[in-house]
Each structure stands twice: as structure tokens, then as C-alpha cells.
Amino acid sequence: MSVQTCLAGQKATIELTLNGQRRSGKAEPRLLLCDFLRHELQAFGVHVGCEHGICGACTVLVDGRAVRSCTQYAVQADGRDIVTVEGLAEAGTMNALQRAFAKHHALQCGYCTPGILCSATHFLRETPAPTEREVRDMLSGHICRCTGYASIVAAILEAADAVSRGA
Amino acid sequence: MKSASVVSAPAASRRWVGAAVPRKEDEALLTGRARFIDDLAPLPGLTFAAILRSPHAHARILGIDVRRALALPGVRGVVTGREIAEVIGPIASVVRAPFAYYPIALDRVRYVGEPVAVVVADSRYIAEDACELIDVGYEPLPAVADLASARAPGAPLLHDNTTSNVISRRTFRYGDPESAFAAADRIFEFSYSYPRYASTPMETFGVIAHFERAPDRYTVWSNFQGPFVIQPLMAGALRVPGHRLRLITPPASGGSFGIKQAVLSYIVLLAAVSRKVGLPVKWIEDRAEHLSAASAASDRLGSVAAAFRNDGKLLALKFHNVANMGAYIRPPEPASLYRMHAASNGSYAVENIAVENELVVTNTTPVGLNRGYGGPQFYFALERVMEIAARGLGIDPAELRRRNFIPADRFPYRAPAGAVFDSGDYPRALDELLRIADYEGLQRRREQARRDGRLFGIGFAAGVEPSGSNMAYVSLAQTAEERSRGERKSGANASAVLQVDPSGQVTLRICSTPNGQGHATVAAQIVADALGLDPADIDVVTDIDTLTSAWSIASGNYSNRFAAIVVDAVAKSARQVADKIRLMAAEALDATPEEIDLSDGYARVRGSNRALPFRKVAARAHWDPAGLPPGTAPGIVETAVVSPPLLGSPDVKDRVASATTFGFVVDLAAVEIDRATGILHIEKYASVHDVGTQLNPKIVEGQVHGGFAHGLGAALFEELAYDEQGNFLSGTFADYLCPTAMEVPPLDVGHIETVSPANALGAKGMGDGSSMLTPAAIANAVADALGRDDVTLPLTLQRVWALANGREYERAAPGRRATPRRTRVSGGALNGGGEIVLSAPIAEVWRRLLDPNELSAIVPGCRTLRQEGNDRYVAEVTIGVAGIRGTYGVTIDLRDRREGQSVRFVGKATGALGFGTGSGLVTLQAEPDGRTRLHYEYEAEVGGKVAAVGQRMLGSVVRFLLAQFFDALEHRIHGRRRAWWHSLRAWRTLLRG
Numbered sequence A: 001m002s003v004q005t006c007l008a009g010q011k012a013t014i015e016l017t018l019n020g021q022r023r024s025g026k027a028e029p030r031l032l033l034c035d036f037l038r039h040e041l042q043a044f045g046v047h048v049g050c051e052h053g054i055c056g057a058c059t060v061l062v063d064g065r066a067v068r069s070c071t072q073y074a075v076q077a078d079g080r081d082i083v084t085v086e087g088l089a090e091a092g093t094m095n096a097l098q099r100a101f102a103k104h105h106a107l108q109c110g111y112c113t114p115g116i117l118c119s120a121t122h123f124l125r126e127t128p129a130p131t132e133r134e135v136r137d138m139l140s141g142h143i144c145r146c147t148g149y150a151s152i153v154a155a156i157l158e159a160a161d162a163v164s165r166g167a
Numbered sequence B: 001m002k003s004a005s006v007v008s009a010p011a012a013s014r015r016w017v018g019a020a021v022p023r024k025e026d027e028a029l030l031t032g033r034a035r036f037i038d039d040l041a042p043l044p045g046l047t048f049a050a051i052l053r054s055p056h057a058h059a060r061i062l063g064i065d066v067r068r069a070l071a072l073p074g075v076r077g078v079v080t081g082r083e084i085a086e087v088i089g090p091i092a093s094v095v096r097a098p099f100a101y102y103p104i105a106l107d108r109v110r111y112v113g114e115p116v117a118v119v120v121a122d123s124r125y126i127a128e129d130a131c132e133l134i135d136v137g138y139e140p141l142p143a144v145a146d147l148a149s150a151r152a153p154g155a156p157l158l159h160d161n162t163t164s165n166v167i168s169r170r171t172f173r174y175g176d177p178e179s180a181f182a183a184a185d186r187i188f189e190f191s192y193s194y195p196r197y198a199s200t201p202m203e204t205f206g207v208i209a210h211f212e213r214a215p216d217r218y219t220v221w222s223n224f225q226g227p228f229v230i231q232p233l234m235a236g237a238l239r240v241p242g243h244r245l246r247l248i249t250p251p252a253s254g255g256s257f258g259i260k261q262a263v264l265s266y267i268v269l270l271a272a273v274s275r276k277v278g279l280p281v282k283w284i285e286d287r288a289e290h291l292s293a294a295s296a297a298s299d300r301l302g303s304v305a306a307a308f309r310n311d312g313k314l315l316a317l318k319f320h321n322v323a324n325m326g327a328y329i330r331p332p333e334p335a336s337l338y339r340m341h342a343a344s345n346g347s348y349a350v351e352n353i354a355v356e357n358e359l360v361v362t363n364t365t366p367v368g369l370n371r372g373y374g375g376p377q378f379y380f381a382l383e384r385v386m387e388i389a390a391r392g393l394g395i396d397p398a399e400l401r402r403r404n405f406i407p408a409d410r411f412p413y414r415a416p417a418g419a420v421f422d423s424g425d426y427p428r429a430l431d432e433l434l435r436i437a438d439y440e441g442l443q444r445r446r447e448q449a450r451r452d453g454r455l456f457g458i459g460f461a462a463g464v465e466p467s468g469s470n471m472a473y474v475s476l477a478q479t480a481e482e483r484s485r486g487e488r489k490s491g492a493n494a495s496a497v498l499q500v501d502p503s504g505q506v507t508l509r510i511c512s513t514p515n516g517q518g519h520a521t522v523a524a525q526i527v528a529d530a531l532g533l534d535p536a537d538i539d540v541v542t543d544i545d546t547l548t549s550a551w552s553i554a555s556g557n558y559s560n561r562f563a564a565i566v567v568d569a570v571a572k573s574a575r576q577v578a579d580k581i582r583l584m585a586a587e588a589l590d591a592t593p594e595e596i597d598l599s600d601g602y603a604r605v606r607g608s609n610r611a612l613p614f615r616k617v618a619a620r621a622h623w624d625p626a627g628l629p630p631g632t633a634p635g636i637v638e639t640a641v642v643s644p645p646l647l648g649s650p651d652v653k654d655r656v657a658s659a660t661t662f663g664f665v666v667d668l669a670a671v672e673i674d675r676a677t678g679i680l681h682i683e684k685y686a687s688v689h690d691v692g693t694q695l696n697p698k699i700v701e702g703q704v705h706g707g708f709a710h711g712l713g714a715a716l717f718e719e720l721a722y723d724e725q726g727n728f729l730s731g732t733f734a735d736y737l738c739p740t741a742m743e744v745p746p747l748d749v750g751h752i753e754t755v756s757p758a759n760a761l762g763a764k765g766m767g768d769g770s771s772m773l774t775p776a777a778i779a780n781a782v783a784d785a786l787g788r789d790d791v792t793l794p795l796t797l798q799r800v801w802a803l804a805n806g807r808e809y810e811r812a813a814p815g816r817r818a819t820p821r822r823t824r825v826s827g828g829a830l831n832g833g834g835e836i837v838l839s840a841p842i843a844e845v846w847r848r849l850l851d852p853n854e855l856s857a858i859v860p861g862c863r864t865l866r867q868e869g870n871d872r873y874v875a876e877v878t879i880g881v882a883g884i885r886g887t888y889g890v891t892i893d894l895r896d897r898r899e900g901q902s903v904r905f906v907g908k909a910t911g912a913l914g915f916g917t918g919s920g921l922v923t924l925q926a927e928p929d930g931r932t933r934l935h936y937e938y939e940a941e942v943g944g945k946v947a948a949v950g951q952r953m954l955g956s957v958v959r960f961l962l963a964q965f966f967d968a969l970e971h972r973i974h975g976r977r978r979a980w981w982h983s984l985r986a987w988r989t990l991l992r993g
């Protein structure tokens, strides 16, 4: 059933690109994007922390933009290009941002981390040489209960530096 | 610590311990490959549960009708509390309470969010739908939502068979406090209330439960974090022998800070549900459930008195602690009140102490472990009174503390209430703090600010950080006499199993269930040093499977126990393996074991070039047992189980060595407050720690920063708030405010190191300290800035503004008796009014307003509506507030009916997600152009989940619904939809209403 004609209780077929691969799955109109990505497409790197759009843990990239997947329906993602934390770097490697997180101990439990990485990816593309305040401003859309944020800020600033130097 | 006959790697040869080794855990987490509880599907045929919860703070359950829920396609079963109680008993507690605790309500609900029924379905979506189809009849009872009202004479009682909500009172006396108070030059007192908050891990609770028969047994996967002393209690509640309740934790857990101890209730509940429905069941808590009904740090009322000599010598302390247990006592409570007890002297050499403890039940969620566990409340009392005393005595607060610190030459120090402080040098730590914070510079800034009329304050807080809890300390809640009748308890077992496999690869298993603290990394560092390997080559398993792990009652992740005790077990197991490798290498290399060094992956004969790869030596134990030195066991599996010998049972004088190590933390906060806006700016926050040996400085730093953020949140933002009727008000992250990157200020961290004698590494547990002291330090700074002592947390913008401007803070202070009030601030009460002009004559408007067919078409979300008699309508309505969509049964009575002029609608709504009462007066007036002016006024009160999540939006939701209603009415009048600008105009009118 196409997304356009799908009614409540029925399932539509969603086709999208997930981390560079064509994927499809079934979704009721009310199925949240986060649930679809996790349980239908097994992208378990997408984490759910609040389901009401505040904590940022569920953030993924939709057509390159950071989006909270708990405030979108799966049907809205039909035909889109989605990148989750699993797709930020090639399998078996970490990109400069991820390496900076490890280096600065910018994660403890790591539950908030995938969302922050996705937001930071979008942010650094638009703001390649951010100030600390800009980084903190962007980060304020995420709750991390473990780190106290200082290490995350340091990691993002370092990654910005590394990316702008072409490292 | 003595080692075996073979010399262990001395401290000087440590290569990995103490280094900022990158974490083993990180790559999986950073690439989305780590697996958390909701990522697991360990069984085929999993079903999904949703929990129907009480919207009432206190009510009798009159009946539960699950028929409509069961009829929903996809629903596999619905289980009520009564049915659960057929297969479980109550969950036992440490104190003998006159009531039982079940993980679900049986016939009375006692807090908002208490489970009432569980639906099991093919998907969580369906299970949640079905919850709404369960009809529960409630008879609301008067509630007591705060400590003062619960303790008041004649207060409504939570539990039958009780005469008071105060369920335990204990007094303690150490030294001679009465004489010391009598002899004192000065006595300073401080009374306070300490708010309820929770550390809200980003991952919520999750449980997968599976019941099997022949024999009856349960397997439960969950993100439980221990203490595993609770496992026998859970098995007891489930009525199976201990080994028939198999608990498994997932490899990763998204934070806990103590809170996930409370998963225990859901382990028992979902296990019983699985048994009842005969299916494996998964339940993942949502955030609203977590905030309202998971667990919290116990809120407190208290007072403290401190007796001083004029020269600043602290002679005696007297504490009165009243702790809120919530509606029941869930294990390990009342431990929060006793965690700090044996260290009631804080960091001071004071010999005379009196303590009076009261445990109180209220119509709130049961409390439990939370970061700092009892410490933040304790230090808020002690460190506030120290600051007040300093001002009263005219002694600098840093200096007053210094004069009373336990002197560095008195360690190990036996505290009056029994704690043994392992090591410390508190004056040196204070010196370091004053240096890194530039105390003198801050004092000059304060003087200047005050000359300018600005509000600038400096506050300190100092304290010990007990780590590695003695499992017996909780029994202080019982008298010595009661204790003597039960089984003796003591100690804190930790285990480590170190294995080298046939290819020489090393795997360590520890039962420490970390939630982000990097245990695997640090344990690998310790093993790497002992075996001369690289930490990257050592795999560490930290999750527990009670069927296969070497667990014991103290297993788990709490009381900073990893660096205090677990590391000792790790070091011991590594020594055992190293000894065996040396023995085998000595034989193969023709040397003595004492001559063998393990380094860089080789066993070498010291001072020669004879060497064998570690792996090769180790493999021999598997491949050639016959060739091993005599008396050597084949294979390499070494288990070490330790319990610090110091941790004995409480003695008859109620003294107990409550913890293994005592770190030290001393903090300075400097704040400036803008009187006009109430904005509080943290100008400086500095914190100096003594954690003994820093096993991994990066991880230590992370813990300090994280603990600070929790302390900051508690000091400034976080409160799990209830209104006077017990409605819960903090049900979303929009209502419960956690600090974000914008609010957490820079933190200056310093360290001193006094090596702990309590374990082989010299380390102390750490991680809680900042969360314990930051609230007190910030409160002290604010008190100093404002020159007033009645500083209550959280210091929200409104509260600071009120304090700075000499106003009363308007949220009801704890202690006021519960009386329903109709104001916007008291929870779910709201009122308003407005008017609208409708394009039909009065008669038509009147007719439509009272016609059930019309009404069912215009009431937003109306599913059915019928008239009963002349003056009553009964309807079913679906409404969403703040994303919480629910169906409500609504009854509307018509009163004061004046035909064609006015009528009052008096309504009541009840649904799974909440309830409400309200009334509205509608008056009609003819306009000169023949149209009708409709004027309305309403007042309403709501409770339940809607009140918890909708606080900030309730008003606009009601206005929105009214707009929809009138829009639809106008639409009916015209028989067509009005143009959008008409709607917009109606909207504008209404929003002003």
C-alpha cells in the first residue's frame, strides 16, 4: 500500500535510503520514525530517551538535517535519505568526530551519544569553525546525564578543527 | 596487603594503572553497535507490555473491567493486581513495616503512577491502546503528598493497621551530646526541607521476562544494576528458590546513578505477568512513567544543631531527619537514611553526636537509590550549619572547617558512629582548593561587589565520600535487640574470574554491571599490569547472568563500589594467574618463579635474554597438563572473591564500619545574583578530590564533571513536584528540567592523593562526591550573597528572585495542609472565560447547545453522547494534551437553567490518563443585528497523567478545545466550514479569554 492511501490500522510500505542502502519496511501511519528505524530496520543505534522531543537521543539525519525521530512518523520518511549513527563512518572505522569523542571521554554510558553525533554532524557542516558558545547552544538540544558536557564540547571543537584542517 | 609467595608487580612498575587509557567501551557505543535492553530479543515470540497506572494519589479500587481491552485485536492478555497477587507474595523489606509492598496495586492505589493492570499484546502500540479500554472504578480518598501533612495529627493514613504515617522512629547517641551542648559557648541551628529529585538516566527501565514450567522458573533480562542482595527478595516474592530466578543484564546500560535499582519492582511484576499470560513479555518504560513512578532520592525535612566553643571548636552535632519513603518501603530503603549515618561527623573530628530518624510514608512514588544516596541531604544539613556557624562566630568558613577537620595524622580514623576513614589529608585538600579557586581574589571581588550594591556570595562544602558499602549498614534501621534476633550480616563480596583460554587469550568476568563508568577499561588496566599485557588484549565481561556468573549479594554497581572493592578482586585474580604463569615459565626457562618478569607479552628471566611469549606459556596449561610442574592445576581459571575484613556487623552501640574507603571532596562556589531578574550566575566553581590512586584519570575527571552536573541540577532546577492533592506535576523533560550544556558552568578540578590502605591499588571509590556536595556549596554561596539562611532548593529563577527581593515564594511550601485551592499554581487547576458572537438568533443557539445530536457533532473528539433524563448527558470523548491522547468518560449535568438565557454545565471526566471536574456558565445575549453573543466562564481541575505532563500547556489546550467547539458550532449553524480567517478571529478572541 502506498503511503498516500494508507489508513489507520493498515500498513504502508516505506522505502528509504538508510546509511547508503536502499531499505524498505512496513509501517502503520502512526508508527514513529524512531520505532520504525529500530525495530523494523534494526538500526539500534537510534536511541529513545523521552519520546517527547526534548532529550535529543533519537536524533538522526534526514536528507542531511538533524531530526528527532521520535517526533516524526515513519511515513514521513518515505523516499528520504536517512543516516543514523551506524552510518556516520564506514563499518569498522570511526570518523574524526567519533575519534574526538573517544579521545576526550565525551561519553560514559553512551546512550545520548548517537543523537549528539548526528546533531554535531549537521552542525559542523553548517558551522565549520564554531565558537564554544555556539557548540553549547547546539548541544542544549540534547540531554546528557553522565558527562556534564565539558568533554563533549571539547570533542566537538577538536573535531571542527580537525575537519577544517582536512584531517 | 601482603601478596603470595611470588612478588607481585610493585606500584612503581605500573604501566597501565594510573594512565588515561582510552576506553574499551567507546567504539561500540560511538558506532551504534552497543546493545541495550530494548535492542534485545532473546526469545522468539516476544510480546509487549504496557502498564495502566493510577491517575489518583489515593483511591480505593472499586472494580476493574478489562473486557473491552481483551476484545481489542492483538491483545494477548490483561492482568490486574489481584491476579498478580495469586502468584506472588509481597516484596520483603529491611524494616518490619506494618504493611506489604507489591509491585502493583491490589485494591487501593497510593500514588499517581502506581501500576493497576498490565496489558500484553502483539505490539506496544496495541498494548497502550488497550490500556485505555480498561475501565477502573475509583473512589478517591484524601491524600497526603508531603512530609509535613503526612505527619500532622489526624492526617489521612496510607495503610490500614497503622496509627500514623510515621512508621519508624529511631534515636542514636554517640559520646555525650547532651553535656557537650550544655557546655557549648554557642549553638547554631538550621531547619530545612530538601526536595525530591532523580538522576533520570537517559535510558529508561526495561525488562524481558520469561516463565517456564517443569520446574517452575523465571528468566529475566533487565537493566537492573544491583545491589544483588535484592535477588533473593525478588525470588522470595515470586515464590521460587533463588536459583530459579535467573537474572541477566544486557551488555550496555544507559546510565543509572542508582535509579535502576528500582527496576526490581518491574522484574517481579513482569515475571508474574509472563507466568499469568504464559508468554515471554518485554516491557520498556516510557519517560513519563519514569519521571512519575520509577524512583527518586528521598526528600527530607530536617534540622541540625551544632554546638561550638567560641574559638570555633565543634563540640557536638544533633540531627533530626525525617525521610519520605513514598507510599511503600521498597528495598533497600530505608538505606538512604543510613548510608551516611556511620559518618555523621562528616569530615570533622567531633565526638558527640545525636541522631533522630523518622521514616514517613506519603502518597508519592517510593524512593530508592539515587546518586549520592543520602549524601546530598546529609551535607545540606551539615555544611549549611557550618556556614551559618562561621558567620555567627565571625570565623572565615574555610578556616572554621580547617580547625575542625580530622587531622592528617589520625588516619585510619574511627568515627564516633563506627565508620573507619581509611586515609586523608583534608587541610591539604582545602589549601589546594583555595589556591585553584583564588579564594583571596574572590573575596576581593565580593567586597567590591558589595560596595557597588551587587549580590555576590561565596560558599563552601566539604565531606567524605563513603564507598564500597557494608551490606549490614541498612540493619541500623533496626534496634540492636531486633538485629540480634535475625541473621548476622556483614561485608561486601566482590568477585573476579580471570580465564586464559587455549590460545592464550585473556577474559575477565566481574559482576559490576556498570552503567557507563568504564569498569571494563579499568579492570583491563589492572590485569594488563599484572600479566605484562596490553589492556586492549584483555576482554572484560561486566554484565551478570546469575546462572553462570560468580555473583553474590553485594554484586552490582552502587556506592562507588568498583574502585573500592571490585578492583581488589580483579588484582587478586590477576596475581593468581600471574603466579601460575611464572611457575610454568620458570619450569620451561629453567629459572625460579621469583626470577620471572611478565612484560610486553613475554615471560622473561630477569637479567637474561631467556623469554617465552605469554600466550605460549599459558596455552601449555591447556594442551599439556601432564607436563605442568607438580601440583599445578590444568587450565587457567582463577577466581578471587574478596570482602574487606573491616566491614563487620553493627555492634550493640549501633556503630558500624559502613564503607570500605572514604574519599574526600571540598568545593567552593561563588555566585552573583541579579536582583532585578533573579538570574544566578556561577562565577566560579572549584572542587578538590582525594580519590586515593587515580586508576584512570580521564574516567575520574568524567565522574567529577558528571557528579557536579547532577549536584548543579539539584541545586538549581530539578524537582519531582506534587501538588497538595498528590497530583504529580513533573511528567516530561519540559517540566522536569535537567541541566543542558548552556547551564553547566566551567568546573575547576583539583586533586590530592592519599593512598588508601583498603585495597591493593590504593584507590578509593568515587563518582558520588560532587553530587553530594554541590547542592550545599551553591546554597551556601546564595545564602552568603543574599545574607539570609532560608535558602531552599531548587534555587529556580522565581525562587531566587523572590529571595533577593524579600518576597514569599509562591509555590506552596511543604508543610501546608492539603486543601483544594483554585489557583493556576496548584497543579491542575485552571479557570478562564471569554465570549464569542455566533451568527444565529438566540433560540437557535440555545437549541443547538442543548441538543445531544448537535453536541456530539461539535464537542471536540466526541465519540458518543447521549442524554439521560432531562438534565444529564453522558459522553465518551478523546482528547490529546501534550501528546498524551486519552479517552474519557464524561458526565455533564445541566444546572441553573434559565430558558434561552443561561445555563451551567457541571462536568466530570475520568479516563485512563487522568480525571477532571469542571463547571462552566454560559450566558446568551441578543445582538442588535440578530446574532447572539455567547459569554462563558469556566473553572476546572484535572489530575492524573494529564496534570503531570500538561502543566505548561493545559491552559492553551483548553482554549484550543473551546475554539474548536465554537468553530464547529458556527459551522453547524452555517452548514459549512467558515473561512480560515473567521476561525483565526475566533481564536484570537478565545486566546484572550
Ligand code: FES
Binding pocket: A047, A048, A049, A050, A051, A052, A053, A054, A055, A056, A057, A058, A059, A068, A069, A070, A071
Ligand atoms: S527520544 Fe526523541 S527527543 Fe527524546
Ligand code: FES
Binding pocket: A106, A107, A108, A109, A110, A111, A112, A113, A143, A144, A145, A146, A147, B202, B254, B255, B516
Ligand atoms: S553519556 Fe550517558 S547520557 Fe550522555
